[in-house]
Amino acid sequence: xxxxxxxxxxxxSNVEVDGVTTxxxxxxxxxxxxxxxxxxxxxxxxxxxxxxxxxTVQNNGAVTNATTMVTTGVATLTQLTxxxxxxxxxxxxxxxxxxDTALVPRKAIYTLTGFVISVTAALxxxxxxxxxxxxxxxxxxxxxxxxxxxxxxxxxxxxxxxDLDMGVGTAVASATTLATTMIDVIEKVDLDTDxxxxxxxxxxxxxxxxxxxxxxADGASSALYxxxxxxxxxxxxxxxxxxxxxxxxxxxxxxxx
Numbered sequence: 001x002x003x004x005x006x007x008x009x010x011x012x013s014n015v016e017v018d019g020v021t022t023x024x025x026x027x028x029x030x031x032x033x034x035x036x037x038x039x040x041x042x043x044x045x046x047x048x049x050x051x052x053x054x055x056t057v058q059n060n061g062a063v064t065n066a067t068t069m070v071t072t073g074v075a076t077l078t079q080l081t082x083x084x085x086x087x088x089x090x091x092x093x094x095x096x097x098x099x100d101t102a103l104v105p106r107k108a109i110y111t112l113t114g115f116v117i118s119v120t121a122a123l124x125x126x127x128x129x130x131x132x133x134x135x136x137x138x139x140x141x142x143x144x145x146x147x148x149x150x151x152x153x154x155x156x157x158x159x160x161x162x163d164l165d166m167g168v169g170t171a172v173a174s175a176t177t178l179a180t181t182m183i184d185v186i187e188k189v190d191l192d193t194d195x196x197x198x199x200x201x202x203x204x205x206x207x208x209x210x211x212x213x214x215x216x217a218d219g220a221s222s223a224l225y226x227x228x229x230x231x232x233x234x235x236x237x238x239x240x241x242x243x244x245x246x247x248x249x250x251x252x253x254x255x256x257x
Contacts, residue, residue, distance in 0.1 A: 105251050107247065108248045109246070110131055110245065110248070115226070115241070116239050119158060119230065119234065119239065121235050121237050124229070124233040125174070125178075125229040126240075127172035128226055129223050130168070130224045137218045137252070139216075140213060140215075140248070140249070141212055142212045142213075143185050143224075143248050143249070144203045146201050147244035147245075148198070148199060149197070156234060157234050158238040160196045163192045163232060164198070165189070165191070165229040166226070166227065166228050167186050167189060168226055169183045169184050169185055170224060172225045172227065176231070178227055183210060186210065
């Protein structure tokens with residue numbers, strides 16, 4: 001069966017179409033809609049019930065779905081009204097729009113167990129890599145750390161009374177005073193409590209200086225590091241053992257080959 005209409009259509013009950021459907025006027029479906037044939041919409045479509053499409057769907061007008069929409073065939077939406085995006089303008093002469101897709105942020109969770117930062121008496125700072133970053137341009141939307149830090153407790157080393165400065169950066173610690181890229185992801189947190197076990201909790205959105213988003217250029221050696229600096233030095237090499245989670249929210253925005 002072929003169904004065509006050039007006028008606005010209102011469907012208040014369930015609609016099942018087994019053949020080709022062409023709608024040139026505004027269409028409103030308040031009941032469930034099942035299309036087993038190709039569907040072409042050239043004007044606005046509002047669906048307040050579930051929609052199931054088993055073949056090709058071509059929408060040239062705005063589409064709003066208040067409930068589930070399932071498409072098992074090809075779906076082409078030339079205009080999106082999902083609340084946060086729209087199609088780009090028509091291309092100029094000699095230009096073809098070959099792709100226009102949604103870009104989805106990603107969330108990576110790293111669990112640290114027995115993660116060790118070595119701090120030498122000669123340097124009084126240290127850092128260890130959390131993860132390598134992909135060789136592409138990234139927009140780092142945010143980072144959250146929920147960690148437990150345990151001092152090694154070597155005599156005249158990292159004892160309970162030793163203060164720690166800690167942070168996360170795109171460069172490993174290279175000085176006792178953590179600064180710039182050593183803490184450009186999670187800014188310096190002072191851990192001054194006299195205890196062997198300390199909690200390190202921070203979110204990049206709460207920061208005054210290292211505020212997201214952070215643009216990270218593509219590079220084969222890009223990485224994130226958990227860093228430590230000592231306001232007062234130690235005289236014996238020691239270690240910090242860290243456990244907990246690091247959550248990273250980011251978007252891959254492409255790489256020039």
